[in-house]
Amino acid sequence: MRPDAVRGHLDGLILAVLEDGPRHGYAIIEALQARSGGALDLPTGTVYPALRRLERAALLSGAWNTVGGRERRTYTLTRAGRHALARQRSEWHEFRAVMDAVLRPARPAGEAS
Amino acid sequence: MTRKCPVGQHVAALERALHGPGRVRRSMVREVRDGLDDAVDAYCRGGLDPDAAAAQAVRDFGPVHEIAPQMQEELAARQGRRTAALVMVAFPGLVIAWDVVWRSGTAWHPGEIAPVSLVMARLEDVTAIVGGLAGLVLVVAGFLRLVPQRLVTALAGLLAGVGGLVCAGAAVLMNVASPTSSASLVATNPLVLPAFVVSGVMFLAIMRAGFRALRAARRRVPSDE
Numbered sequence: 262m263r264p265d266a267v268r269g270h271l272d273g274l275i276l277a278v279l280e281d282g283p284r285h286g287y288a289i290i291e292a293l294q295a296r297s298g299g300a301l302d303l304p305t306g307t308v309y310p311a312l313r314r315l316e317r318a319a320l321l322s323g324a325w326n327t328v329g330g331r332e333r334r335t336y337t338l339t340r341a342g343r344h345a346l347a348r349q350r351s352e353w354h355e356f357r358a359v360m361d362a363v364l365r366p367a368r369p370a371g372e373a374s
Numbered sequence: 375m376t377r378k379c380p381v382g383q384h385v386a387a388l389e390r391a392l393h394g395p396g397r398v399r400r401s402m403v404r405e406v407r408d409g410l411d412d413a414v415d416a417y418c419r420g421g422l423d424p425d426a427a428a429a430q431a432v433r434d435f436g437p438v439h440e441i442a443p444q445m446q447e448e449l450a451a452r453q454g455r456r457t458a459a460l461v462m463v464a465f466p467g468l469v470i471a472w473d474v475v476w477r478s479g480t481a482w483h484p485g486e487i488a489p490v491s492l493v494m495a496r497l498e499d500v501t502a503i504v505g506g507l508a509g510l511v512l513v514v515a516g517f518l519r520l521v522p523q524r525l526v527t528a529l530a531g532l533l534a535g536v537g538g539l540v541c542a543g544a545a546v547l548m549n550v551a552s553p554t555s556s557a558s559l560v561a562t563n564p565l566v567l568p569a570f571v572v573s574g575v576m577f578l579a580i581m582r583a584g585f586r587a588l589r590a591a592r593r594r595v596p597s598d599e
Contacts, residue, residue: 285408285409286405286406286408286409286412287408287409287412287413287416290409290413291416304434304435304436304437304440304441305409305413305434305435305436306406306435306436306440306441306444307436307441307444309402309405309406309409309441309445310402310441310444310445310447310448311444313402313445313448314447314448317448317451317452325401331408332408333408334401334404334405334408
């Protein structure tokens with residue numbers, strides 16, 4: 262999948278993989294790749310500024326914690342983040358429904374009736 | 375060549391390209407470094423040799439000229455917020471502090487003060503109050519995302535720089551134009567000298583924050599080397 266196609270949706274994808282619990286940066290990247298079956302071909306470096314942007318927007322809270330014996334910055338979805346995720350899901354379903362309707366192959370004119 | 379070498383070089387190039395609040399910048403770079411080390415470990419577990427694993431992790435991460443501007447956007451936002459908050463508090467704070475000093479000891483006698491000193495005193499007060507209010511507007515605009523964050527940061531930098539220079543210039547001119555009154559004030563009021571020192575320190579802090587905000591808001595294309 263082209264990185265440009267994903268970029269506008271990266272925030273929602275990150276919120277989604279944090280829904281089931283806190284993760285650190287690389288674990289988030291792994292979860293994105295696992296959930297997409299490896300189809301997300303995004304530079305992994307783009308995830309880190311996105312995490313900070315979501316944290317600044319109070320959709321995530323970040324803190325340094327010890328994970329597996331190493332200090333890692335872990336991110337947790339906030340209440341505002343859960344609301345934002347629900348809203349993005351709803352908007353995505355609407356968007357997909359519209360795109361499906363428009364992109365559906367047109368039936369030949371003779372089959373109209 | 376050690377196995378972390380390509381990672382170290384990439385992180386160092388990224389760090390050189392970033393400007394902003396030191397603690398946040400160091401935290402961001404450390405987080406990237408941890409993530410790249412994790413990626414190298416994962417590739418090694420998958421069967422790659424360490425050098426190939428490090429090279430692959432760096433390729434996956436993306437080039438510095440592509441990633442650094444995205445990280446700089448965040449640093450600029452945080453620097454802008456800090457500078458605007460400092461201006462919002464420091465400018466009116468200095469006016470109030472000097473007002474307390476004037477009221478606590480011998481006041482200037484109007485006949486002893488050069489007219490230019492009175493004009494400079496008024497200019498300093500007006501600049502500080504308007505600057506403080508502008509700082510408040512920028513803080514609110516940044517929080518509510520009313521304007522692009524880089525613009526908030528650039529305006530906060532300009533506000534700190536111009537406001538700081540006007541206030542400091544007016545303060546110097548005010549005292550130089552009425553040297554006898556200033557000397558008598560220093561001699562008779564023990565709060566005046568500490569107030570000058572605090573004002574000087576605040577001026578330096580405001581100018582530093584202004585410079586950092588302008589540097590953080592600047593768009594540049596970093597090198598990958």
